[in-house]
Structures are given as C-alpha cells and as structure tokens.
Amino acid sequence: MGGAPARPGPSSVSRLVVRDVAIAFGGVVALDGVDLELGAAEIRGVIGPNGAGKTTLLNVICGINPPDRGEITLDALPLVGLKPSVIAAHGLGRTFQATQLFRGMTVLENVMTGLHGRLDEGVLGAVFRSRRLCDAEAQAAARAREVLAFVGMEKFEERLATELSFGQQRVIEIARALISEPRVLLLDEPAVGLSLNRIVEVDSLMRRIRDERGVSILLIEHVIRLVMDVSDRITVLSHGRKIAEGRPEAIRIDAAVIEAYLGKDLHAGSPAP
Amino acid sequence: MRALAGRRNVLALAGLVLLVLPALANPYILYVANMALIYVILAVGLNVLLGYAGQFAFANAALFGIGAYATGLLQVRLGLSFWIAFPAAVVVTTLIGLVVALPALRLSGLYLALVTLAFAQLTQWLMLNWERVTFGAGGFKVPPLTFGPLPAALGLYYLSLVLAGLLVGGAWNTVRSGIGRALVAVRDSEVAAEALAIDLARYKAIAFSISALYAGVAGGLYSAILSFVAPEGFDLFQMVVQFSMVVVGGLGSVWGSVLGAGLLVTLQEALRAFKGGQEIAFGLVLMVCIVFLPDGIISLVKRRARGWEEPLRAPDRRA
Numbered sequence: 001m002g003g004a005p006a007r008p009g010p011s012s013v014s015r016l017v018v019r020d021v022a023i024a025f026g027g028v029v030a031l032d033g034v035d036l037e038l039g040a041a042e043i044r045g046v047i048g049p050n051g052a053g054k055t056t057l058l059n060v061i062c063g064i065n066p067p068d069r070g071e072i073t074l075d076a077l078p079l080v081g082l083k084p085s086v087i088a089a090h091g092l093g094r095t096f097q098a099t100q101l102f103r104g105m106t107v108l109e110n111v112m113t114g115l116h117g118r119l120d121e122g123v124l125g126a127v128f129r130s131r132r133l134c135d136a137e138a139q140a141a142a143r144a145r146e147v148l149a150f151v152g153m154e155k156f157e158e159r160l161a162t163e164l165s166f167g168q169q170r171v172i173e174i175a176r177a178l179i180s181e182p183r184v185l186l187l188d189e190p191a192v193g194l195s196l197n198r199i200v201e202v203d204s205l206m207r208r209i210r211d212e213r214g215v216s217i218l219l220i221e222h223v224i225r226l227v228m229d230v231s232d233r234i235t236v237l238s239h240g241r242k243i244a245e246g247r248p249e250a251i252r253i254d255a256a257v258i259e260a261y262l263g264k265d266l267h268a269g270s271p272a273p
Numbered sequence: 274m275r276a277l278a279g280r281r282n283v284l285a286l287a288g289l290v291l292l293v294l295p296a297l298a299n300p301y302i303l304y305v306a307n308m309a310l311i312y313v314i315l316a317v318g319l320n321v322l323l324g325y326a327g328q329f330a331f332a333n334a335a336l337f338g339i340g341a342y343a344t345g346l347l348q349v350r351l352g353l354s355f356w357i358a359f360p361a362a363v364v365v366t367t368l369i370g371l372v373v374a375l376p377a378l379r380l381s382g383l384y385l386a387l388v389t390l391a392f393a394q395l396t397q398w399l400m401l402n403w404e405r406v407t408f409g410a411g412g413f414k415v416p417p418l419t420f421g422p423l424p425a426a427l428g429l430y431y432l433s434l435v436l437a438g439l440l441v442g443g444a445w446n447t448v449r450s451g452i453g454r455a456l457v458a459v460r461d462s463e464v465a466a467e468a469l470a471i472d473l474a475r476y477k478a479i480a481f482s483i484s485a486l487y488a489g490v491a492g493g494l495y496s497a498i499l500s501f502v503a504p505e506g507f508d509l510f511q512m513v514v515q516f517s518m519v520v521v522g523g524l525g526s527v528w529g530s531v532l533g534a535g536l537l538v539t540l541q542e543a544l545r546a547f548k549g550g551q552e553i554a555f556g557l558v559l560m561v562c563i564v565f566l567p568d569g570i571i572s573l574v575k576r577r578a579r580g581w582e583e584p585l586r587a588p589d590r591r592a
Contacts, residue, residue: 117470
C-alpha cells in the first residue's frame with residue numbers, strides 16, 4: 001500500500017475505506033478506480049448523474065457484486081470476497097432503492113429479523129424452545145421496540161409491513177438495518193418519491209442516527225437539496241469516476257460537477273448557480 | 274364459545290381423543306387415523322419448505338418414497354431390525370434432501386421446480402428399474418412389526434402419534450424462532466435477507482433438510498403400516514396430494530397443515546368407494562380453496578375463534 005499518509009477528514013478515523021475499486025459488466029465500465037474514505041460518525045453524500053455508478057458502488061461495498069480490482073475495508077477488515085451476509089454481520093447495514101420489507105411479516109417481526117446476525121439461538125434451542133431462546137426472543141422484541149421508538153414508528157409494530165405508506169416503509173427499513181447496531185449504514189435513495197415533509201423527517205432522522213448512535217452513513221440520493229443539507233462531505237461520481245469531493249458549499253460551485261450535470265455548452269453559457 | 278375454541282383447548286382435546294381412539298374405534302378407523310398422522314408429518318414438513326422458505330420444490334413425494342424404500346430395504350436386504358432400519362432411513366433421506374438442496378442454492382422459481390421434478394422422476398425410475406435393489410415395479414413385502422405385547426397396528430399407531438406430536442411441536446417452535454423469521458426473509462426478499470446477515474445457503478439447506486427429515490419419518494411409518502413398498506405410491510399424484518394438503522390448510526401455517534392433512538385424508542377415505550372420485554374431489558377442493566380461501570382453511574378458524582394467532586404470514590400472492 002506504500003505509506004500514504006491518512007487524509008484529514010471530519011474525523012481522523014476512517015471506518016469504511018474504498019480504494020481504487022473498479023468493476024465492469026460485460027465490457028461496460030461501471031466503476032473505474034473509485035476511492036472513498038468514510039469517517040466515523042460522518043454523513044457522506046454520493047451524487048452523480050444517472051449511470052454514474054452510485055448504486056453499483058453500494059452493491060460492490062456490501063458484497064453483491066465483487067469488484068474486478070481494488071480494496072474495501074471496514075474498520076481495517078478487508079471485505080472483498082466475503083459474502084453479503086458475512087459483510088452484514090461485520091457491521092454494515094443497508095437499505096434499498098426499491099424498499100425490500102418482508103411482506104409476510106409485521107413491522108415488529110421485520111425489525112427483529114434485522115437482529116439475525118446478533119441473535120445466538122441455535123437450532124436445538126429453537127426446536128425445543130429452550131429457556132435461553134425465550135429470553136433471547138424477548139430481548140430481541142424489546143430491542144426492536146426501542147429502535148421503532150427511535151424512528152417514531154412504535155405505534156405500527158403489529159401492522160403488516162405492506163399496509164404502511166411508502167414513506168413509512170422506508171423508515172421501517174432503516175430501523176431494521178439499525179437494530180443490529182451497524183458501524184456503517186448505506187442508504188440507497190431514502191427520499192425518492194417522498195413528500196417534502198417526509199424528506200425533512202428523513203433528514204433529521206439521519207442526523208440523529210449519526211449523532212445519537214455514532215453510525216457513519218453513506219447516502220446515495222437524487223434529491224440534491226437533502227444531500228446538500230445533511231451531508232458532512234459529498235463525493236461526486238460521473239461515468240464511474242470520482243470527479244469531486246468536499247464540503248457541500250464547495251461542491252455546489254465546483255465547475256466539474258456543474259459540467260457533469262448540465263453539460264459543457266450549457267455551463268459555458270451560464271454563470272454558476 | 275369463541276374463547277373455548279382457542280388453540281390450547283382444541284389441541285388438548287384433539288390430543289386426548291387421539292390417545293384414547295384405539296379403545297373406541299374399529300381397526301379401519303384406527304388405520305385411517307394412522308394414515309392421517311403420517312400425512313400430517315408430511316404436510317408440516319413440506320410447508321416449512323414451501324410456505325415458509327418459499328422454495329417451490331417437487332421432491333417431497335420422492336423423498337417420502339426414499340424413506341419408505343430405505344426403511345424396507347434395510348430390513349429385507351440387510352436383515353436389520355425396523356428399529357435400526359427406520360432411523361437409518363431417516364438419516365439417509367435427510368442427507369439426500371440436502372443434496373437436492375444444492376441446486377436450490379443457485380436456482381429459484383420455475384428452474385428449481387423443474388430440477389426437483391427431474392429428481393422425482395429419476396427416483397421413480399430407479400424404484401421401477403433398479404430391480405436388483407428395489408425389486409422393480411412389483412414392490413416388495415416388509416416383515417411385519419412387533420411391539421412386544423401390543424398388537425402391531427396399535428403399537429404403530431402410538432409410535433406415529435408420538436412422532437407426529439414431536440415433529441409438529443418441533444416445527445411450531447422452529448417457525449416461532451429466529452429461524453422462522455430467517456426462512457420467511459429468504460422467501461420474501463433474498464437480497465434483503467443477505468443484507469441482514471442471513472446466510473441464504475444455510476437457511477435453504479435447513480428448510481430442505483427439515484422437509485426431507487419429515488418425509489423420511491413419514492416414509493418409514495408408511496412402509497410399516499402397509500407392510501409393503503411399491504413405486505406407485507410415490508408418483509406425481511402423491512406430490513399433488515401433499516401440495517393440496519399444504520395449500521388447503523394454509524401456506525405458511527403449521528396448524529393449517531395439520532388441519533389440511535387431516536381433512537384430505539378423511540376425504541380420500543370417504544371417497545374410496547367411488548372410482549376416480551378422489552382425483553376429482555382433490556381438484557375441486559384445491560380450486561375452491563385457491564379462489565375463495567387463498568390463505569387456507571386455517572384463515573377461517575383464525576377469523577372465527579380466538580387464540581389461533583401465528584407468527585409470520587403466508588407468502589404474498591401478488592408478489
């Protein structure tokens with residue numbers, strides 16, 4: 001790795017480090033040497049035009065698509081080559097662009113399922129419903145209620161997940177990812193399709209997740225206002241490459257970013273917003 | 274009345290009736306009850322795989338047959354006693370079920386159905402044509418069982434009752450634990466399950482081995498109750514019968530499968546006199562249930578009586 005000095009960020013500790021990650025699908029390069037360091041308790045926005053490789057970056061980090069080259073570490077643990085379930089057990093939580101709640105479960109059961117990696121029940125304990133298992137189940141339910149209260153959804157615990165509104169399902173999905181106390185949370189467009197009021201709620205929920213739970217968040221989002229408002233730093237991708245990185249104020253006026261979004265000619269003819 | 278018909282009371286009553294049944298019933302009724310117990314085991318095991326884990330596999334009839342053949346052949350070919358042959362056959366069936374699970378780790382939906390269907394056909398073919406081992410199409414007789422002073426039919430009935438009780442209870446406990454949630458998670462969204470640290474391969478293997486274990490136990494008991502094993506009992510119609518029990522009772526409901534198996538075995542016996550009546554009745558019941566009671570007969574019970582709640586729900590039909 002050659003003794004590269006640690007880059008200063010909002011925090012000197014980097015939780016998630018992505019270095020020179022590249023992946024191609026059938027000749028189409030989706031990521032082409034992306035670097036990213038997510039600090040402790042940082043909210044990092046990842047933006048870019050459609051097809052920039054944002055969701056691919058999430059899928060590569062969480063193990064669904066192993067990269068062709070590059071390294072990814074979570075608190076110095078190399079993740080490349082591990083199964084998604086193993087990576088999740090190491091403290092990486094995520095949500096999905098199209099909400100993936102379990103349709104056959106209540107809200108409480110959905111959130112309890114998030115505790116799977118931490119639940120030590122054993123097959124025999126389950127079959128004979130041991131005392132230890134009953135205690136573990138009761139604790140799991142209590143923790144699920146605690147997390148539901150944290151996100152403000154405790155009223156809905158007995159409802160079927162599919163009976164809730166789109167925005168509520170989004171929040172339940174975040175609760176389900178939070179219950180296992182991940183160190184890093186990947187959020188894939190949590191605000192897409194939400195009303196303005198809901199977006200404000202998601203904004204404050206993300207800050208509370210960072211501040212009260214110390215979780216680092218990697219946020220992919222198209223709602224630029226939300227990203228600009230909530231992110232500590234922003235990484236901009238375009239055509240699978242990182243074209244800019246920095247504080248929201250700086251990104252807002254970055255020439256390369258404006259060009260990527262608006263095109264060269266347009267940019268040349270109009271002043272920066 | 275609604276409170277009296279709660280699950281605890283009904284189960285206690287049913288258990289009591291089943292315990293004293295041999296004193297009240299004639300040998301025929303006892304035989305039918307024993308058959309019902311065997312199908313309860315089959316249906317509950319299949320529901321774990323199909324209703325909870327959502328694996329659309331057609332291997333259960335073949336595994337049922339493998340359990341019966343292994344129990345019988347270990348006695349006839351190797352001279353083992355039933356008490357060794359039966360558990361050994363259950364182990365063999367479970368291991369074969371795990372092998373069937375291997376393609377399921379890569380395939381799903383239609384492709385899994387096709388591969389397991391091929392496995393079922395291959396098993397049928399081996400039963401028919403591997404005559405040096407299986408005795409071919411004519412089948413073979415199994416030595417009659419003895420239970421010390423008890424009449425064989427009575428001993429077998431109580432053995433089936435104890436095993437059915439243990440296996441239904443075990444399945445009920447399993448689906449109420451984190452394992453049940455993990456199975457339903459795999460069914461409802463594989464990608465989300467993985468993101469929650471659920472190992473897909475492990476839970477698919479668990480689901481397949483549970484259903485194979487249950488099919489093995491049922492097969493061993495089946496070979497003993499008939500004292501005879503032949504290929505035709507384990508064909509595609511057997512698979513239809515088991516699917517019907519699970520669907521009519523209620524996908525994703527342990528108690529639904531108990532109910533479905535009991536009802537359909539009774540129906541099958543009631544129609545024994547009418548040639549072709551069984552197939553027609555099965556088809557009708559299945560269609561009526563899918564159209565009017567898609568969550569099975571258990572959904573009626575849950576609506577009418579209190580205390581029948583179960584964790585987790587049936588798979589979403591629109592998905």
